[in-house]
Amino acid sequence: MHRMTPAYERTSQLLRGVLDVCLLAVILDEPAYGYEMTRRLSARGLDVVGEGSIYPVLGRLERDGLVEPFQQPSDGGPPRKYYRVTPRGRSALERWRQEWNQTRSAIDAVLSPRETER
Amino acid sequence: MKEVLAACRRTWRRLDVRRTDARAMAAELEADLAAAESDGTSAGAYVGNDPHGFALEWASARGLIRTRVALVSTVLAGVLGVIPGAVCALFVAYGMSSEAFAETFGSPEQLGDTSVMTYTPPSWLLLGLYTLGAVFAYVGALAVVSAWLSWRLDQARSRTLHYLLLGMPFGTAAAIFIAIVFAWTRDFSTDISVVGADAVVATAVFVSCIAALRLAAVRRERIALVLAGGGSG
Numbered sequence: 001m002h003r004m005t006p007a008y009e010r011t012s013q014l015l016r017g018v019l020d021v022c023l024l025a026v027i028l029d030e031p032a033y034g035y036e037m038t039r040r041l042s043a044r045g046l047d048v049v050g051e052g053s054i055y056p057v058l059g060r061l062e063r064d065g066l067v068e069p070f071q072q073p074s075d076g077g078p079p080r081k082y083y084r085v086t087p088r089g090r091s092a093l094e095r096w097r098q099e100w101n102q103t104r105s106a107i108d109a110v111l112s113p114r115e116t117e118r
Numbered sequence: 119m120k121e122v123l124a125a126c127r128r129t130w131r132r133l134d135v136r137r138t139d140a141r142a143m144a145a146e147l148e149a150d151l152a153a154a155e156s157d158g159t160s161a162g163a164y165v166g167n168d169p170h171g172f173a174l175e176w177a178s179a180r181g182l183i184r185t186r187v188a189l190v191s192t193v194l195a196g197v198l199g200v201i202p203g204a205v206c207a208l209f210v211a212y213g214m215s216s217e218a219f220a221e222t223f224g225s226p227e228q229l230g231d232t233s234v235m236t237y238t239p240p241s242w243l244l245l246g247l248y249t250l251g252a253v254f255a256y257v258g259a260l261a262v263v264s265a266w267l268s269w270r271l272d273q274a275r276s277r278t279l280h281y282l283l284l285g286m287p288f289g290t291a292a293a294i295f296i297a298i299v300f301a302w303t304r305d306f307s308t309d310i311s312v313v314g315a316d317a318v319v320a321t322a323v324f325v326s327c328i329a330a331l332r333l334a335a336v337r338r339e340r341i342a343l344v345l346a347g348g349g350s351g
Binding site: 033034035036038051052053055056057058059060062063074078080081 | 159164
């Protein structure tokens with residue numbers, strides 16, 4: 001478990017704000033169940049996300065019709081609940097990507113060393 | 119893992135999440151926790167150190183938390199809170215006419231050939247005690263309803279308490295007024311049957327007041343939830 005340092009807390013807060021976008025992105029091409037999503041996030045360097053926090057976000061995405069669940073047989077166990085992106089979810093992801101890029105560019109401009117030296 | 123799942127199930131039960139939804143969430147979580155544990159992540163680390171908060175947030179995000187009326191249990195909680203204060207006041211009022219009380223505080227009165235100690239409590243004192251009992255009942259009802267709804271993780275708890283806080287004084291006043299009128303029609307008799315009937319009448323008014331306020335609070339909460347686009351009725 002991660003120690004709750006101020007830096008970790010700040011990073012977690014940042015990620016929580018974009019976790020819905022990240023979840024849509026990691027299941028865009030291939031549906032996944034909850035834990036598998038955390039693996040994919042971790043593989044892309046987002047292992048700082050508290051795994052349990054994805055479920056409420058998934059719940060909201062499902063309620064808003066951006067993802068849809070379906071059952072898929074698992075190896076030896078009962079069927080698992082998988083999530084896939086809906087057409088509405090694809091549109092939302094595309095929009096959020098643009099918003100993120102704009103926000104990131106603006107923040108980069110603000111935080112750029114060259115800008116702060118002036 | 120079992121402890122985490124049990125904690126989540128308990129929370130969903132208290133939230134009155136539908137059994138089918140709770141079972142589905144528990145099955146999903148159990149499968150993921152098993153996978154996480156096989157990768158070396160404990161169930162506690164996976165959901166965080168607050169499984170109750172996790173379960174609450176998840177159910178809330180999915181819109182599974184219903185705003186229940188829970189009229190009977192809320193009214194029962196209110197009545198339970200009323201009892202200590204009301205019973206204390208009634209015991210004092212009734213005890214003031216007892217022989218033991220008359221022996222201590224009464225004055226001798228000649229009845230035929232014998233002198234007996236009698237004590238007739240003044241009306242203002244009886245009225246004061248009834249009022250005091252109503253105040254205790256009011257505070258007690260608020261406290262027990264608050265504790266009960268808090269334990270049930272009730273969505274309309276704050277609104278219910280707010281309504282009770284503002285509305286119960288009127289209900290209490292109505293209960294006192296009707297109790298006084300009832301007692302007056304019986305010449306403020308301290309006979310147990312009269313006092314008992316008086317208590318029943320006052321309690322009935324109080325119960326109706328709590329029920330009406332709870333219904334109004336839940337209705338308002340549901341409207342607020344619909345307007346906010348969250349939760350389910």
